[in-house]
Amino acid sequence: xxxxxxxxxxIADPTRRAIIMLLAVNAMTPNALAEHFDSSRQAVxxxxxxxxxxxxxxxxxxxxxxxxxxxxxxMKEIEKWLEEFKLLMSRRFDQLDHVLNELxxxxx
Amino acid sequence: xxxxxxxxxxIADPTRRAIIMLLAVNAMTPNALAEHFDSSRQAVxxxxxxxxxxxxxxxxxxxxxxxxxxxxxxMKEIEKWLEEFKLLMSRRFDQLDHVLNELxxxxx
DNA sequence: TCCATTCGCAACTATTTGGTTGCAAATATA
DNA sequence: TATATTTGCAACCAAATAGTTGCGAATGGA
Numbered sequence: 001x002x003x004x005x006x007x008x009x010x011i012a013d014p015t016r017r018a019i020i021m022l023l024a025v026n027a028m029t030p031n032a033l034a035e036h037f038d039s040s041r042q043a044v045x046x047x048x049x050x051x052x053x054x055x056x057x058x059x060x061x062x063x064x065x066x067x068x069x070x071x072x073x074x075m076k077e078i079e080k081w082l083e084e085f086k087l088l089m090s091r092r093f094d095q096l097d098h099v100l101n102e103l104x105x106x107x108x
Numbered sequence: 109x110x111x112x113x114x115x116x117x118x119i120a121d122p123t124r125r126a127i128i129m130l131l132a133v134n135a136m137t138p139n140a141l142a143e144h145f146d147s148s149r150q151a152v153x154x155x156x157x158x159x160x161x162x163x164x165x166x167x168x169x170x171x172x173x174x175x176x177x178x179x180x181x182x183m184k185e186i187e188k189w190l191e192e193f194k195l196l197m198s199r200r201f202d203q204l205d206h207v208l209n210e211l212x213x214x215x216x
Numbered sequence: 217t218c219c220a221t222t223c224g225c226a227a228c229t230a231t232t233t234g235g236t237t238g239c240a241a242a243t244a245t246a
Numbered sequence: 247t248a249t250a251t252t253t254g255c256a257a258c259c260a261a262a263t264a265g266t267t268g269c270g271a272a273t274g275g276a
Contacts, residue, residue: 011189013263017116024197024200025200039264039266041223042224042266045224046264047264064221064273065221065222065223065273072197084129085128085129088129089178092132121234138253148235149252150237153255155234157255158233172253173251173253174253174254
């Protein structure tokens with residue numbers, strides 16, 4: 001559980017996506033989060049650790065409790081990537097591609 | 109390399125994200141794609157297999173060649189999830205949360 | 217001070233992942 | 247027909263992942 005720590009890795013796991021959604025509604029402690037899942041507190045804690053490493057989530061230390069918050073700017077990176085993808089899709093040149101294929105076939 | 113096949117798993121790997129971007133520009137065969145990467149054709153092929161399972165990509169059989177296309181509707185699922193997240197974020201009730209915490213502290 | 221609670225860390229396990237190589241099937245070309 | 251090209255599939259491997267249990271540190275209340 002070491003490498004390739006980015007937002008996309010963060011949202012790959014369904015439990016982590018659920019954690020993100022719960023934290024989007026309300027910042028929470030690991031225990032409060034764990035109550036929403038079948039898996040143990042430690043499992044949730046590990047996901048929080050990963051989410052923290054990805055900077056998708058930020059811990060706020062309050063005495064012995066740790067309240068986890070969504071780090072919104074990091075989530076925007078997904079949006080950004082998606083926008084870029086959509087831009088490329090809108091610019092795709094199937095027609096030109098078709099023409100090029102035709103030319104190549106004629107060449108042969 | 110078996111389970112949990114969804115769009116989020118599909119975009120978790122940086123190579124797969126690159127493949128998606130390339131295919132967004134222009135539908136391509138595995139060989140054409142592999143030229144853009146250091147890893148072997150088989151590695152790229154495996155990613156294409158995963159992307160096909162996730163329905164992020166659709167194969168078009170042309171004789172011995174297979175042209176891979178982006179399956180746009182599937183990509184929209186990411187957008188959909190992100191929209192839901194953004195909605196929850198916009199509705200988050202930090203103020204209320206704060207009030208509840210205050211009440212709880214007083215109760216103790 | 218003593219005890220319960222909250223939590224991270226370490227060790228361990230089974231499964232999944234991303235990659236490799238080798239091979240066989242199908243198609244195109246000579 | 248013989249040969250080269252494009253491709254998927256199977257077997258294998260090292261590393262990462264998701265989960266577990268057990269422990270110890272720090273905090274807060276009695």
